[in-house]
Amino acid sequence: MKEVLINQLPDLPFDVEESLNQLRINISFCGDGIKVIMITSSVPNEGKSFVAQNLWRMFAGLGMKTLLIDADLRNSEMRTKLDMHLKDGSKMQGVAYYLSGQCEMNDCLYQTNIENAFIIxxxxxxxxxxxxxxxxRFGQMIEVSRKVFDYIIVDTPPLQSVADALTISRSCDGTVLTVRGGETPRKLVANSVQLLKRTEIPLLGVALNRVNKGSGGGKYYGRYYSKGYYYSSYGKDKNDSKKERQEKERKLK
Ligand SMILES: Nc1ncnc2c1ncn2[C@@H]1O[C@H](COP(=O)(O)OP(=O)(O)O)[C@@H](O)[C@H]1O
Ligand SMILES: [Mg+2]
Known part of the structure; x- marks a missing residue:
């Protein structure tokens, strides 16, 4: 298997790492039946790929053999964002090559310089x-991967633009909906939740991403909700009363 070098996947500040870790723990607690996790959002730029890449890194860091599939076939920026190159300098093949029958899975599945982290x-x-x-072929790719990996994270295009994510969901076990805090209109989020409810897989959590916490967050920021619970590692919200937290959860649903 060829090796891809990932040059850009910086460590996150403690509070963001901690929030994402809560999401990761909740996914782990969903049981062995939840192995293939689709990451989606309503519109572009909410942080789907950010959440997908960091969950991937975290699961791998814990010794889980984890595959990241970039299924945003229309508008992927992952290759440039992660600054990915094949170690031997040759040309990388990807999902579309496999799906169109131009290559086999072994040709587009790569190990990376991150231990336990694999990528298509x-x-x-x-x-x-x-x-x-x-x-x-898409379903076959997932079925083969299930036998080999502990977790498979599937990054997808936004729900409100195209039907791709709903199609992809047929091969997945659960979804994480990423929401850009303070930006994505609530109605749009509600509509995305409705769309996801019509799929056969559960909504595992909502990642409320890019919430501006004011000072302290630096370049990276975010809070994550999972299975209806509200997480914030520190900051004002930690001191919210139970009633206030429930109100926030209610608004998010
Ligand atoms: N929590 C965050 N903190 C800082 N930057 C973020 C965060 N989430 C996303 N970004 C940045 O915002 C941009 C859009 O995120 P991305 O994950 O590519 O969105 P999507 O995949 O939903 O289109 C990227 O440059 C990404 O690095
Ligand atoms: Mg993306």
Missing amino acids: PTTTNVVNPIIMLEGE
Whole structure:
């Protein structure tokens, strides 16, 4: 198996790491039946890929053999954001190559310089990938991966733009909905939750990302909700009364 070098996946500040860790723990507690986790959001730029990449790194860091599949075939920026290159300098093949029958899984599945972290990247963007995603090769890719990996994290396009994520959900066990705090209109989030409820897989949690906490968060910031619980490692919200927390949870649902 070829090795991809990931040059850009910086450690996060303690509070962000801690919030994401809560999400990771909740996913772990969902049981052995939750292995393939789809990360989605309503619109672009809410932090789907950020959440996906960091959950991947965290699971791998704990010794879980974890695969990240970049299934945002339309508009993936992961390769440049992670600054990924093949160790031997050759050209990388990705999901679309496999789905269109141009290569086999072994050709687009890479180990990385992060121990236990494997990736099937997107290397070329596709204008209309829905037919590829609906084809049987996508499901086969997930089924083969299930046998090999402890966790499979699937990064997807936004729900409100295209139907890709809903199609992808058919092969997954659960979803994490990423919401950009203070930006994504509540109605849009509610609509996304409705869309996800129509799928056959559970909504495992909502990652409320990019919440501006004022000082202390630095470049990275976020709070994460999971299974209806509200997490914040520190800051004002930690001191909220139970009633205030419940009110926040209610608004999010
Ligand atoms: N919690 C965060 N703190 C700082 N930057 C973030 C955070 N979440 C996302 N970003 C940045 O915002 C941009 C958009 O995030 P990304 O994960 O690519 O969104 P999406 O995949 O939903 O389109 C990226 O440059 C990413 O690094
Ligand atoms: Mg993305």
